[in-house]
Amino acid sequence: MKTKIKKTIEKKSSVINISLDGKWKVRDETLSCKNITGLKKITKTRSGWMPALIPGEIHLDLMRAGKLNEPLVSLNARESRWPEKRSWWFVKSFDATASFIKHERQQLIFDGLDLYAQIFLNGTLIGESKNAFVPCIFDVKHKIKKGPNTLVVRLTSGAELVPKVLRPKAANKKDVYGERMKFKGINLLRKPQFTYGWDWVDALPNIGIWRGVRLEAHSGIVLHDVHLDTQIEKNDVFLNSKVIIENLHPWSELKGRMELTITSPSKEKIIHKINFDAQVGRSALACKLKIPNPKLWWPNGMGDQPLYQVTVRIVCDEKVCDKREMNIGLRTVEIDSSSSPIAGKRFCIQVNGQDVFCKGGNWIPADAIIARVDKKKYDTLIAEAQNANINMLRIWGGGVYESPDFYNACDRMGILIWQDFMFACSEYPDSDPDFRSAIREEAEKVVMSLRHHACIALWCGNNENIWGLDEWWNNGKSFSDKNLKLGGSILYNQILPDVCQSLDPKRPYWPGSPCGGKEPNSETAGDCHWWTPFTMNKDINRRINHEVFDECKSRFVSEYGVIGPCHLDSIKQYLSSEELYVDSPAWKEHTNEYEKDTIPAGIRKHYADPEKLSISDYILYGQMFQALMYGKTIESLRFRKKDPHNDCQGALIWMFNDCWGETGWTPIDYYLRRKSSYYWIKNACEPVKTIIRKRENHLVTRIVNDTLKKLKLNVHYGWMRVDGSNSKMKSKTICIDANSMVEIGKEMIAGKKVMNPREWIYAAYLTQENTVVCTSTWLLVPYRELTLPESDIRITVKGKKIQLISKTYCHGVHFRDNGKAVLSDNYFDLLPGVPKSITCLSSRDPKKIKFHKLFD
Numbered sequence: 001m002k003t004k005i006k007k008t009i010e011k012k013s014s015v016i017n018i019s020l021d022g023k024w025k026v027r028d029e030t031l032s033c034k035n036i037t038g039l040k041k042i043t044k045t046r047s048g049w050m051p052a053l054i055p056g057e058i059h060l061d062l063m064r065a066g067k068l069n070e071p072l073v074s075l076n077a078r079e080s081r082w083p084e085k086r087s088w089w090f091v092k093s094f095d096a097t098a099s100f101i102k103h104e105r106q107q108l109i110f111d112g113l114d115l116y117a118q119i120f121l122n123g124t125l126i127g128e129s130k131n132a133f134v135p136c137i138f139d140v141k142h143k144i145k146k147g148p149n150t151l152v153v154r155l156t157s158g159a160e161l162v163p164k165v166l167r168p169k170a171a172n173k174k175d176v177y178g179e180r181m182k183f184k185g186i187n188l189l190r191k192p193q194f195t196y197g198w199d200w201v202d203a204l205p206n207i208g209i210w211r212g213v214r215l216e217a218h219s220g221i222v223l224h225d226v227h228l229d230t231q232i233e234k235n236d237v238f239l240n241s242k243v244i245i246e247n248l249h250p251w252s253e254l255k256g257r258m259e260l261t262i263t264s265p266s267k268e269k270i271i272h273k274i275n276f277d278a279q280v281g282r283s284a285l286a287c288k289l290k291i292p293n294p295k296l297w298w299p300n301g302m303g304d305q306p307l308y309q310v311t312v313r314i315v316c317d318e319k320v321c322d323k324r325e326m327n328i329g330l331r332t333v334e335i336d337s338s339s340s341p342i343a344g345k346r347f348c349i350q351v352n353g354q355d356v357f358c359k360g361g362n363w364i365p366a367d368a369i370i371a372r373v374d375k376k377k378y379d380t381l382i383a384e385a386q387n388a389n390i391n392m393l394r395i396w397g398g399g400v401y402e403s404p405d406f407y408n409a410c411d412r413m414g415i416l417i418w419q420d421f422m423f424a425c426s427e428y429p430d431s432d433p434d435f436r437s438a439i440r441e442e443a444e445k446v447v448m449s450l451r452h453h454a455c456i457a458l459w460c461g462n463n464e465n466i467w468g469l470d471e472w473w474n475n476g477k478s479f480s481d482k483n484l485k486l487g488g489s490i491l492y493n494q495i496l497p498d499v500c501q502s503l504d505p506k507r508p509y510w511p512g513s514p515c516g517g518k519e520p521n522s523e524t525a526g527d528c529h530w531w532t533p534f535t536m537n538k539d540i541n542r543r544i545n546h547e548v549f550d551e552c553k554s555r556f557v558s559e560y561g562v563i564g565p566c567h568l569d570s571i572k573q574y575l576s577s578e579e580l581y582v583d584s585p586a587w588k589e590h591t592n593e594y595e596k597d598t599i600p601a602g603i604r605k606h607y608a609d610p611e612k613l614s615i616s617d618y619i620l621y622g623q624m625f626q627a628l629m630y631g632k633t634i635e636s637l638r639f640r641k642k643d644p645h646n647d648c649q650g651a652l653i654w655m656f657n658d659c660w661g662e663t664g665w666t667p668i669d670y671y672l673r674r675k676s677s678y679y680w681i682k683n684a685c686e687p688v689k690t691i692i693r694k695r696e697n698h699l700v701t702r703i704v705n706d707t708l709k710k711l712k713l714n715v716h717y718g719w720m721r722v723d724g725s726n727s728k729m730k731s732k733t734i735c736i737d738a739n740s741m742v743e744i745g746k747e748m749i750a751g752k753k754v755m756n757p758r759e760w761i762y763a764a765y766l767t768q769e770n771t772v773v774c775t776s777t778w779l780l781v782p783y784r785e786l787t788l789p790e791s792d793i794r795i796t797v798k799g800k801k802i803q804l805i806s807k808t809y810c811h812g813v814h815f816r817d818n819g820k821a822v823l824s825d826n827y828f829d830l831l832p833g834v835p836k837s838i839t840c841l842s843s844r845d846p847k848k849i850k851f852h853k854l855f856d
Helices: 035-044 058-064 098-102 375-387 404-413 433-450 465-471 489-503 546-551 568-574 585-589 598-606 615-638 676-684
Strands: 002-004 016-019 022-030 050-054 086-096 105-110 116-121 124-129 136-139 147-156 213-218 221-233 236-247 254-263 269-278 281-290 308-316 319-328 333-336 348-351 354-356 358-363 392-395 416-420 456-460 557-559 650-653 688-695 698-705 711-721 727-736 740-748 760-768 771-778 793-798 801-806 810-813 828-830 836-839
Touching: 016 098, 022 035, 035 086, 035 116, 035 124, 035 147, 050 058, 050 086, 086 213, 098 213, 105 116, 116 136, 124 136, 221 308, 221 319, 236 254, 236 269, 254 281, 269 281, 333 456, 348 456, 358 416, 375 404, 392 650, 404 416, 433 489, 465 489, 546 615, 546 688, 568 615, 598 615, 615 650, 615 676, 615 688, 688 711, 688 760, 688 771, 698 711, 698 727, 698 760, 711 740, 727 740, 771 836, 801 828, 828 836
Parallel strands: 358 392, 358 650, 392 416, 416 456, 557 650
Antiparallel strands: 002 269, 016 213, 022 050, 022 086, 086 147, 105 136, 105 213, 116 124, 116 147, 221 236, 236 281, 254 269, 254 308, 308 319, 333 348, 348 354, 688 698, 698 740, 711 727, 711 760, 760 771, 793 801, 801 836, 810 828
16 A cells, blocks of 8 residues: 555546436326336337437427427416426447456436336346436346347326325316425325426426446456545645455455545646555455645635546556546535524534525526526536626526536535535325435435535535424324324424435534424524515515514524516526517416515505506516525524624525526526626625615614635725715724624614605625625615606716716616626615726626616
């Protein structure tokens, strides 16, 4: 056993990998067409076949063949459900070489089958798959032959697997098949739960070979598992490695060598070699390596994200029998749930021993047809999150375990991932031993495949199911009640934590979201979904008032949301011109079910009478309502960072991205256009931020610093007259410690006779080297009640730099960019006499640029 630093020489590999992606053919049959009898039928059928692309999904194939319109526009989704009433037979022919056949192990690997699949190779049923979330692997030794082979896959939506009484039903004769969330048996299937509909998307059950397919051949010794853990001891960083190898020979030991190569971001290499005699079957190799000049990985806004490349090779007779490559970040992660000095406990993610205020959102699949999401879309969305100063996304448990492209992007861009296991808003049948076994296997595959990613902060058992056990399904029953419903609790409380402790013991496991404290949705322990006091409150006035958030005591808000419309350009992509009004059936279909007149009420309170607005103004003011709510509520939660009496360490909106065009929760829409709320979220999440909130009859100004640097700042705060004719501002220079909060001012609100609330606002802003770096404002009346004079915004353009300054207060100043990323900031406020500097992001320098304000 030895360790040294030097260059590596690539050895000849004996592994054979044959991709079966690309062109297939497919046809449909009745659901009763299955098994060998069905195979014989379709083998004899010459007509009715159409081209299929793998990875893919049947709706995509039908659209390419001209047999289906795009399901995500207009009311088409309701007319696109008929494929789930059919079985779909996919066929691929391929050749296998003699060298492939000679290998000791030959495997057929499907990375994703949605959902119920029967797999036939050369006329023989080789197995089934009933889990869309994880790869399905078949041993095809002695079933595959030299030369031509035929692979057939029968696929259905999976509804046929549940009892007939639980299958989707038509609500009435006009409905083709089912409605949103009307599939009572969806919890019995290991299928993305949202594909049968949610409040934010219509039902569109996916069917397809939705991830890649390949053949692999190995001989000698293979890698079963590679596990790497970071260990930080004072100033030293170590990498603990445990490699599970498998000797494929059934009775003979084999000699081999493991080569572990670690390449630093500066391209220095550490090579560690272990010579071994591999016993029959599986065995473990372990080592602990000190990393010279370690570069730690940090969340976005706290530091850099250096990645180390790790390559593990197994060498036998100077041939590479197996190899695995991955990128890792050197970092540790924990949850601080220590007792609060006032009440309850903290809930704080810590990276490398430092508290992280988690700012971000919940992530759902980026398309209702999940196979359609490509690397480019992942990269764009994660880059948008990084640009918006987001440092965490929560993978919601009703979607999927995402593509490696997603996690790789998060690794590169410093986005922490709260990773739910795929259970959401339902009881699950863990009384069934086969279901329990399937979940254990699923969890093992997921943890082993994802745990090397630096971005993953924690594993979480489910979405809202522990909350449901307490409040929804048991109606106040006591724990001793014999009729207590606890379906799923064995999964979250035993199986999943056991798997995580066994396979990933250094990363936190959290039983569910929300969870913690005496009640699962407690505000004084664990994480909280803060819905009922705000957006889902019966009182419309609470749904449109951000000051409600100052009542929140939650230690970590992992879900809450505000609904807003898309840009008109996006709406025109999913609605026809005839449907382009707020009461059209298609507009309503593409509007979140929890909207419940919240947007018109929000527009009316803050801006204008909605019934008097044109469609473009309705969209503009509706977006600005969402922007105001998201920006101010994030500020409210960040205001409490490290507050000794009311600590909060997380603000995750519901939700960051969308899977179709809709009036919904997100700041960036399905077509990747930024809503105005995107910019308000970006500004609210600035790593160094000044924040004003009202406490009783006082306005309190605080500064939060999420960076790991001690900073010297100039802060300006106080009253400003909206017409710019007067101000009562104070200025001071402060030093703020790294990763901290400091309160810099508290001022009583004067009476109306002293300071007319229609004419005065309270403001605070920071400057560094004469540059304004962030602002915060507080109004005592809604925007529409301000006495705003005519604005006179002066604009100076120098190259890509744009500076704006106004004598008066201006709200919602924007360049009409149609949702594209044209400027570094947009839909912002201008304070009287305070310059605002932004950058043009387009390739060309702007020569003339026109801005508008909200009340033009």
